[in-house]
Amino acid sequence: KAGVTQTPRYLIKTRGQQVTLSCSPISGHRSVSWYQQTPGQGLQFLFEYFSETQRNKGNFPGRFSGRQFSNSRSEMNVSTLELGDSALYLCASSLVAGHQETQYFGPGTRLLVL
């Protein structure tokens, strides 16, 4: 069974631009969570989607948004990019929502904002 895939793997943007990252969960998984990883803040939860609905959201500004499609694929959008948004963005999928379900992580998208 294929794992979680994230595209693109690397991305360079400039301040003020917007970016969309994509995540395809493991087949059959309906829950997708997003995390931001930076050297200073570590791993931080962004949001989680289940059955096309946002179930939970971390403490990030409204510039960070996401959505989930009927096939469970998810996208994350960051508008008006700031230098501090440079990070590794990780996507994780699980069968259903809730932490009794094991999350499987993708390799991440590394975003560099110049």
Place this chain on the structure above:
Amino acid sequence: AQSVTQPDIHITVSEGASLELRCNYSYGATPYLFWYVQSPGQGLQLLLKYFSGDTLVQGIKGFEAEFKRSQSSFNLRKPSVHWSDAAEYFCAVGARDGNQFYFGTGTSLTVIP
């Protein structure tokens, strides 16, 4: 507020030596507990998890962890470290009554020959 503490930012061990990585959590009730490993440039891989039952949990790659409720700890252990174990290790907790998920700041493991 929930939190996860990994007191050791970096640990160096010799190949073949035993390993213990510490993790303490702060949470109102017993959460779900996890250990993940991240190799350079890679995503996270689940090593093991604790939900309930036996407090000594066996994971992949020869790792185990013990949940100690009285100490709010979930320390990761391995009896004999291999050079390939060099990586970043993250302890995480997940709320049983919600979907928040918190990671510790990680412990970087260096293995010397």
